[in-house]
Amino acid sequence: MSIQNVSIIGLGKLGASMLAGMASRGLNVIGVDVNKNAVDAINSGREPVQETNLGDMIAAHQPRIRATLDVHDAVENSDISFVIVPTPSDERGAFSLQYARYAFKSLGQALKKKNRYHVIVLTSTVLPGATRHGLLPILEAESGKKCGPDFGLCYNPEFIALGSVIRDFLNPDFYLLGEFDPRSGDALEEIHHRVSQNNAPVKRMSLENAEIAKISVNSFVTMKISFANMLAEFCEKVPGGDVDVVSDALGMDKRIGRKYLTGGFGFGGPCFPRDNVALNFMGDQLGVDSRLLKTNDDYNRGLSRRYVEKLQPHLPRGANVAVLGLAYKPLSHVIEESPGVYLCRALSEAGYRVVGHDALAAPYAETALKMSALVTDNLDEALRDADVVLVTTTDKPYLALTPEQLLKGKTQITVVDFWRALKPLARDPRIRYLPIGICTSSEIDGQLKALWASP
Ligand SMILES: NC(=O)c1ccc[n+]([C@@H]2O[C@H](COP(=O)([O-])OP(=O)(O)OC[C@H]3O[C@@H](n4cnc5c(N)ncnc54)[C@H](O)[C@@H]3O)[C@@H](O)[C@H]2O)c1
Structure with missing residues (x-):
């Protein structure tokens, strides 16, 4: 399957940057947001949020970019949709699926009307089990279709830092790809090979292993930071x-x-x-x-x-x-x-x-x-x-x-x-x-x- 058309649901700091990055690599990208200001900004060639090079890149690749409030339009006119909506921490410290559920509901309704295979990719950070048990049932219930034969599903978080989101997205150490099945994963891997500027390896695994890996990376890095801060205190004493x-x-x-x-x-x-x-x-x-x-x-x-x-x-x-x-x-x-x-x-x-x-x-x-x-x-x-x-x-x-x-x-x-x-x-x-x-x-x-x- 050669994919040329992608859609991005959620045009915030990460989503808008991915939209610009993908368009810069030759893909046609349709952005979707519930916020009309974000949609209007993209359609008039401006950045909806502040991020390095974002405005310039949106303007430079305008012919391959458009934005809409309509998820149905985006799903119908693309082969793969990346969902990058907020997953804020809740009072327990877990990541809330409140926005993701809403987005998956409208995606499920759009899938119902579509006659071709489509892959949904969750990029928002979630905790282990959330993709399969929290969000997949919504897609199946709303579309009346089965994940696998009728549509694909992946969990594909990004490792980026604010201020260098586009550069990091195009030049990662690796792409972390959690897949519901090989067909979903093949489609997403193809996108990564198209998008990567540094020929980054793609690590494919189950949805759950990818969810654990994503959250572990930042936890491990922060342990290193704390260890170094403790060393600093040791050094002050000697x-x-x-x-x-x-x-x-x-x-x-x-x-x-x-x-x-x-x-x-x-x-x-x-x-x-x-x-x-x-x-x-x-x-x-x-x-x-x-x-x-x-x-x-x-x-x-x-x-x-x-x-x-x-x-x-x-x-x-x-x-x-x-x-x-x-x-x-x-x-x-x-x-x-x-x-x-x-x-x-x-x-x-x-x-x-x-x-x-x-x-x-x-x-x-x-x-x-x-x-x-x-x-x-x-x-x-x-x-x-x-x-x-x-x-x-x-x-x-x-x-x-x-x-x-x-x-x-x-x-x-x-x-x-x-x-x-x-x-x-x-x-x-x-x-x-x-x-x-x-x-x-x-x-x-x-x-x-x-x-x-x-x-
Ligand atoms: N920003 C980062 O540095 C970063 C890094 C890694 C992972 N992430 C993850 O990416 C996700 C998004 O983060 P962000 O910083 O881009 O958030 P953000 O708040 O900047 O943007 C989210 C966008 O989603 C839109 N949105 C909300 N519900 C929607 C819906 N149903 N349909 C369409 N659009 C909708 C909002 O209007 C907003 O424009 C989070 O899960 C976050 O943890 C972010």
């Missing part, structure tokens, strides 16, 4: 300790690898924390001992408070503290589960006057932090009265900070550098430079000596 030196050595071991092993601050954003919590929820439901995941989440969520406690000797009572970096990563406006935002709250609870800065995320952080911190997108304003500056991301303007910019006429300032990216500041006697993950004290020497002294 004279001469330097987490980058240790991590560089660890990373040479092929079983470990260097990625995501830079100790500094915790993980955040819309995916990492929630995936970890969701897999732990699954463990609880299935009687699996998943304490590892729970501990990882607790450790990560506790980091901001822990840092405030640890730094207390360097934070004079009532000091003005500037937190630079409120998004969960550099060059982002996303503050969901952001360590920088949590740090502002923890500092405020400990009695400090806090100013948060972020060039892109300030408008979002302002609302989230209205009880805890002043928020600005003006770096000089954030630094004006600061006694202590905490740098939580490696955004370029922070890396270029000069002693004069930091001091602003004061005689002394303390700089806490979570990613050790401002080391030259240590040379200025007016700056008390405290890199996270590096031992800066010789007092601990005594502790270490005492530990090994002969009885």
Whole structure:
């Protein structure tokens, strides 16, 4: 089966980017959304959401792209439909199927009218069992047809990072393909070979194995991050300790690898924390001992408070503290589960006057932090009265900070550098430079000596 026409249901951050990516590889793509603004944006050659290169790519490949509110139109005029609607975390920590159920209902009704074979691909992140037991019955009930002979079904999540969604989608390490049967999988594999710019391998398996694999990737990566953060604390306690030196050595071991092993601050954003919590929820439901995941989440969520406690000797009572970096990563406006935002709250609870800065995320952080911190997108304003500056991301303007910019006429300032990216500041006697993950004290020497002294 040679597929030329595909449809995408859900034109958000991932769906719109996939639409643009697929069109750029020569496929005709019909986008569907319940939000008319998203449909109108695509039809007029604009991006419906903010994402790197998205607007340019939609405009460049406009002849192969159209959007509609009508699922029937999309199903009738394509051979395969990707469903990329939200699956938000519910109060239990599981992923809600509320939007996916609605989308599958309308897809089932569209399948009923279609006379040809069609493949439905779920790309939204779901938990093990959800595709077969939560969504497939809706398709069969609404269409009156049988999965297998009449239509196909796959679970095909993506591994992408906000800010590089299109690049990641076109150049993945591998495609994870959960299939109801080989016929469904063959159709989807063909699409992947067409779309991939890096000839990425396709890993085919059952729906359930793909669901477990998807959620495990982020959980594993976050364990690596937490491990590196714990190493950073070890290094701070041992004279001469330097987490980058240790991590560089660890990373040479092929079983470990260097990625995501830079100790500094915790993980955040819309995916990492929630995936970890969701897999732990699954463990609880299935009687699996998943304490590892729970501990990882607790450790990560506790980091901001822990840092405030640890730094207390360097934070004079009532000091003005500037937190630079409120998004969960550099060059982002996303503050969901952001360590920088949590740090502002923890500092405020400990009695400090806090100013948060972020060039892109300030408008979002302002609302989230209205009880805890002043928020600005003006770096000089954030630094004006600061006694202590905490740098939580490696955004370029922070890396270029000069002693004069930091001091602003004061005689002394303390700089806490979570990613050790401002080391030259240590040379200025007016700056008390405290890199996270590096031992800066010789007092601990005594502790270490005492530990090994002969009885
Ligand atoms: N954004 C990411 O970084 C990322 C990464 C990996 C996985 N995912 C997963 O992809 C899924 C979508 O995430 P997102 O960030 O793109 O969400 P989003 O909120 O940005 O977009 C979802 C879109 O779906 C639309 N929609 C909702 N119900 C619909 C329906 N019945 N029919 C048609 N359109 C509908 C919404 O209007 C919205 O435009 C989630 O399951 C998420 O976990 C996202």
